Amino acid sequence: MPIQAVVFDIGNVLLEWHPERFYDAQIGPDRRRALFADVDLHGMNLGVDRGDDFRSSVYGLADQHPEWQDEIRLWHDSWLQMAAPEIPHSTRLLRALKSNGTPVFALSNFGIGTFEIACKAYPVLTEFDRSYVSGYMQTLKPEAEIYARLEADCGVEPGHLLFADDRSENTKAAEARGWQTHLFTTPDGWANRLVHEGLLTDEQAK
Structure with missing residues (x-):
């Protein structure tokens, strides 16, 4: 899809x-x-x-x-x-997706107080089209509720979502709902996946 x-x-x-x-x-x-x-x-x-x-x-x-x-x-x-340092290549990928018009969401286990601290230190965290942060939602990955609430709020069918996470239990929970997923190990691997999906060009993915 x-x-x-x-x-x-x-x-x-x-x-x-x-x-x-x-x-x-x-x-x-x-x-x-x-x-x-x-x-x-x-x-x-x-x-x-x-x-x-x-x-x-x-x-x-x-x-x-x-x-x-x-x-x-x-x-x-x-x-x-x-919570440091920022991963610059990942930031570039997020911004390249946005520049192409692809909606970009956050889905993260993060506290309320810690997320506020991080947003001040790392402006990229304020650039998502929608942010789904566990502390505010009072549910965590890999619990089904947090994925279901993202689906209901964003209006995108599960099969049309591509989710990158570094923990396999979180990607597997998303896969069980029909999401497409990427187990993040390096930004280069994530860049290659985004190119493979036709979301970025090779140049944009650098």
């Missing part, structure tokens, strides 16, 4: 997202491994992505683990350093 809209995940598609890398640089790999073993930071972050308040979630978890309090608070206080 011809593609009528392209859907981008954000983390590790438009922005790198590697909390472990950040903590390795801050406290060293050994202490980072101990921290992540003792404290469910990713579980806390899923709550933020579902709509929990960003600061109170991080600081509340820190209060529960006084031995790691300073390190846990970094998740809030230095969050932007974890």
